[in-house]
Amino acid sequence: MIKIDNVSMKFNLGIEKDFSMKQAFINLFANRKKRKKDEFWALKDVDFHVDKGEVVGLIGSNGAGKSTLLKVVSGVMKPTKGKVVVNGVISPMIELGAGFDPDLTARENIYLNGAILGYSKKFLDEKFDEIVEFSELREFLDVPIKNFSSGMTAKLAFSIATIVNPEILIVDEILSVGDIKFQEKSKNKMMEMIKGGTTVLYVSHSLQSIKDLCTKVVWLEHGKVIKMGNTKEVCDQYYKEQLG
């Protein structure tokens, strides 16, 4: 389903610096080796695959490369080296509410955000009520979302993102959205999606939810795979390493 073949991702941290006359001038004379320092490998030779129906968890400390990996899989980034093969329709839930326009109303934003997520007009027309119902925001439908609280915006975003039944689901820790009631509701919704036989790539810092959901775990650190395999084994070792 998802094949990640020796994927490496390189960023150039010096790019921001390069945009000045002074730096451009210095670069003319600076030796190549020194410039190499600015290179940063967010992912290095990551290699694993996710079979159909598998729920794979990604763990690792902040900046380990988890989100970058998700972006590579969802096609936002092309890997510097290696290849990613994905079979099936992906629903990336990396960032909620991508492309929300604060000046537009909730109703308008449902269509805009839905289009950005790749839904068709027909699909959105059909599911519109379901989205509104789930978001609990019916009375605010025609209010520009700049007047929404951040919790309300998140609820709306979550409701739009989770309306699909994708073959492949990519989730970046978005379970904790809204008030307690909505958190519970969204958690159930996620469980329902995950347990519905979809292939899932799941990033979370909550080891408990990883243990609950995942059939396999990949532990990333500094862009490299430290360990992967049995959920309990990897999680326990990770926990020990981090806190022990």
Place this chain on the structure above:
Amino acid sequence: MTKIKGIFSNFKRYWFLMTQLIGRDFKVKYKRSVLGILWSLLNPILTMTVMAVVFSQMFRFKVEGVNYIVYLMTGIIMFNYFSAASNAGMTSVVENFTLINKVYIPKYIFPMAKCLFVGIDFLLTLIPWLAIIGLSYVGLGQYTCHFNVYFLILPYIFLCMFLFTVGMSLLLSCLSVFLRDVWHIYGIILTLWNYLTPVFYSIEILPPKLQTLMNFNPMYQFLTAARSIVLYGQRPSFTTLSILGLIGVGMLAIGSFVFRKKQDKFIYYI
């Protein structure tokens, strides 16, 4: 062939998103204005009136043998489209960086949507423009323009200009990802380009050498073809029409080629 098919199916797939982006631009543009979308009509009418007064009454510009007001308007609406659309298209990719960094969307959508968005405005300006041509029958300007069958060629000319503009937008938006200076440089180039295109003057006032050089100005070609229909009732030659097509498709090809080649690198420059 399959490649072309792929491009079209991709286009179809993202058409809804395109309409949403264009719709967003419209809604945001006219939020909280009483007249709303009417401004898209009023604005060109008022601008045209100002320009017409300034150039024909104050500066006493004229072009021998034709209705100067129609001459001026044709130039203005066409050049304004190109300048506004290519400018908006140029900045569109950088402006949508946050989006590009979050979800996979084909990136050409952004400059394309801008060209279409400004294109709708352009179509609206055609209404007052046609009205002015109609008014020339009842004595607006010195000469009368005649509606004629060759007006049917105008959509083709506008289409060529549209393709040319999309090509420019793709090229500029791509370049400006890597070098933000392009924004400032292009602003100057546009001003220069505006004066080097016979929008409000006639090419005859230029020295002969410049007149020959003018042939290399694509905007001059578009303007001249449209004017020969509207002002003289003459059909542009088939050579001219093919050249226009070539300019449009050629620029689009150059723009798409560069854009395609570089688009995977955009993400590093966010």
